[in-house]
Amino acid sequence: MQERELLSLVAKAADDKKAIDLVALNMQGVSLVADYFVICHGNSDKQAQAIAREIKEKAQEHNIHVKRMEGFDEARWILIDLGDVVAHVFHKDERGYYKLERLWGDAPIVDLQEELRA
Template identity: 65%
Template sequence: MESKQLANLAAKACDDKRGEDIVMMDMQDVSLVADYFLICEGTNERQVQAIAREIKSQAEENEIMVKRLEGFDQARWILVDLGDVVCHIFHKDERNYYNLERLWGDAPLVELSLNQES
């Protein structure tokens, strides 16, 4: 699976669990860490964990190995590393504090079409 398809799969998993303010950033010309960052937020710890679980589940169903999952117990900022795609699931209160969109402001945003089947 190509990295953009994987990023879209993760974005749909976020949307399925009612993740809010979902943003995909194209990191290919900005960072060596990943091709895409996916950022979203949940309104409480339980929702943040549910989003992370759904991303992990969807990845595994598509035979994508989750390389690392960090921050799950605290559920303030969960990082799901899918290799070429890194998903950042924030608790609503933490997202503005870390402001990854501003930190990686050189990265172009990718338009998401979550309501369409692909």
């Protein structure tokens, strides 16, 4: 699966669980960690966990190896490492504190509307 297809899969999975303020950053040329970061949040621990679980399950359904998932039990900042795409699922109280979009301000924002419509 190409990285853009993986980005689409992650965005759709998060959107299916009503992720709030879903943003994707194109990290190519900005960071060696991943090609894309997907950032979103849930209004509660349970919603953040549901978003993360859906991303993990959709990846596994498509035979995509989940390299690591951290922070699931605490549900404050859940990181799902899928290789080319890293998803950051925050609890609403934590997202504003870490401000990843500003931290990685050099990274272009990806318009996810086309991925979410498909």
